Amino acid sequence: MILLKVKHIDAGGRLDKYLLKFLKVAPSSFIYKMLRKKNIVLNGKKATGSELLTENDEIKLFLADETIVKFGGSVILSQTADREYIDLEEDSIESEDDISLYNSLKFLKWEFDTPQIIYEDSDIIILNKPVNVLSQIAKKDDKSMNEWLIHYLINTGSFTYNDFLTMRPAVVNRLDRNTSGIILAGKTLRGLRFLSNIIKTREITKYYLTVVKGEMTKNQTAEAYLVKNDNHNTVKIYRNKIDGAEYIKTAYEVLEVSKGHSLLKVELITGKSHQIRAHLSFLGFPLIGDGKYGLKSDNLLYRRMGLTSQFLHSYEIQFPEIEGEFSHLSKTTFTADLPTRLKNVACKLGFNLLL
Incomplete structure (x- = not known):
C-alpha cells in the first residue's frame, strides 16, 4: 500500500489531476479503473476522481511497487510495514528538464523594476506590476510576472522543488505590458481556484487611474461593442452590436480636470482586451501616451515629459463578501502605488490629487 498525504499547496485540486501528476506516465483510463475497483481510495472511501482535495487528505494506492514505478511514481519503505511515498530530495530527481527549469527560475536574472508586494498569505499574493513587464509569457524566452512570482516564492522558502513538480503558482488576471498595477496570483491550487472564480463571476471590483x-x-x-483583431493585436469599438462583437461596459469618474486633460478613475465592469484604452478613444478622450489608440502628434509632447507608454494604472481592487476559508478577505480593499514616472507626468499637467 502506498500512502499519499495531500499538502497545503495541492489542496483545492481534483483527485484525478493529483494522481496523474504522481503517476506521471499512467493513462487516465488506468487511474479511473483503479478508482472504480477501489484500488485507489480517498480517506478510506471509494472516489470518482472529481473530488476536490483538502490539506492532509490521505490517498491510498493498493498497487504493486512495480506498477507504481512503471507509471512514474516513487516508492520508499516507511518505518511501518506499509510503503509510503515520501518527497524526494532535490538531487535525486531524475528529470533534467525539471531541474533545469527550476534552477533557471531560482536564479532568475530580472532586468525590470521589482514588483511591489501589496498582500500575501498562504494561498494568494497581490502584486504591483511595473511597466514594461508581461503578465504571462508570449514567447519561450520571455520573462513575465509568472516567472518572477515563482522566483520569489522559491527564494523565500515557501515553494520547494517538490512543490514545483506538482503545481505552478500563477497570475490570474492580465495587464498589458505597458499597464502597471494590481496583479492577483495564486500560490496554491486552492488560491488559484478562488481567484479565478471571483474574476470569472465578476464579483471582484477593479478600478484604474488614467489621464x-x-x-x-x-x-x-x-x-x-468590441471586436478584436488578433492579427494586429488591436480592437475596434462599435456603438451597436455587429457580428462577432462582444458587449463591454465601463464607468468613468472625473477626479480632476487640468490644462485640457482629465484625470479619471475607471471601473472595469466587463474585462475585455484593451477595453479602457479603445473605449475612451471611441468616446473622444484618448489616453495620453497611447501608441495604438491615442493621438500620435500629442504623444511627442508626453514623451518629452517622460511618458513612454499609455498613462494607465490598475489602482484598486475590492473583494466581495466572502464566507468560508477565504472570509479573511471579505470586503477588503487593496491599492497599488502609482509609479513615480506617472506621478511626475501628472504633476507637469497640473494634477494635484496624485501628489
Whole structure:
C-alpha cells in the first residue's frame, strides 16, 4: 500500500489531476479503473476522481511497487510495514528538464523594476506590476510576472522543488505590458481556484487611474461593442452590436480636470482586451501616451515629459463578501502605488490629487 498525504499547496485540486501528476506516465483510463475497483481510495472511501482535495487528505494506492514505478511514481519503505511515498530530495530527481527549469527560475536574472508586494498569505499574493513587464509569457524566452512570482516564492522558502513538480503558482488576471498595477496570483491550487472564480463571476471590483486628452465634464457609464483583431493585436469599438462583437461596459469618474486633460478613475465592469484604452478613444478622450489608440502628434509632447507608454494604472481592487476559508478577505480593499514616472507626468499637467 502506498500512502499519499495531500499538502497545503495541492489542496483545492481534483483527485484525478493529483494522481496523474504522481503517476506521471499512467493513462487516465488506468487511474479511473483503479478508482472504480477501489484500488485507489480517498480517506478510506471509494472516489470518482472529481473530488476536490483538502490539506492532509490521505490517498491510498493498493498497487504493486512495480506498477507504481512503471507509471512514474516513487516508492520508499516507511518505518511501518506499509510503503509510503515520501518527497524526494532535490538531487535525486531524475528529470533534467525539471531541474533545469527550476534552477533557471531560482536564479532568475530580472532586468525590470521589482514588483511591489501589496498582500500575501498562504494561498494568494497581490502584486504591483511595473511597466514594461508581461503578465504571462508570449514567447519561450520571455520573462513575465509568472516567472518572477515563482522566483520569489522559491527564494523565500515557501515553494520547494517538490512543490514545483506538482503545481505552478500563477497570475490570474492580465495587464498589458505597458499597464502597471494590481496583479492577483495564486500560490496554491486552492488560491488559484478562488481567484479565478471571483474574476470569472465578476464579483471582484477593479478600478484604474488614467489621464486622457480632453476635459470630461461629468461622470458616465458607457456601453458599446468590441471586436478584436488578433492579427494586429488591436480592437475596434462599435456603438451597436455587429457580428462577432462582444458587449463591454465601463464607468468613468472625473477626479480632476487640468490644462485640457482629465484625470479619471475607471471601473472595469466587463474585462475585455484593451477595453479602457479603445473605449475612451471611441468616446473622444484618448489616453495620453497611447501608441495604438491615442493621438500620435500629442504623444511627442508626453514623451518629452517622460511618458513612454499609455498613462494607465490598475489602482484598486475590492473583494466581495466572502464566507468560508477565504472570509479573511471579505470586503477588503487593496491599492497599488502609482509609479513615480506617472506621478511626475501628472504633476507637469497640473494634477494635484496624485501628489
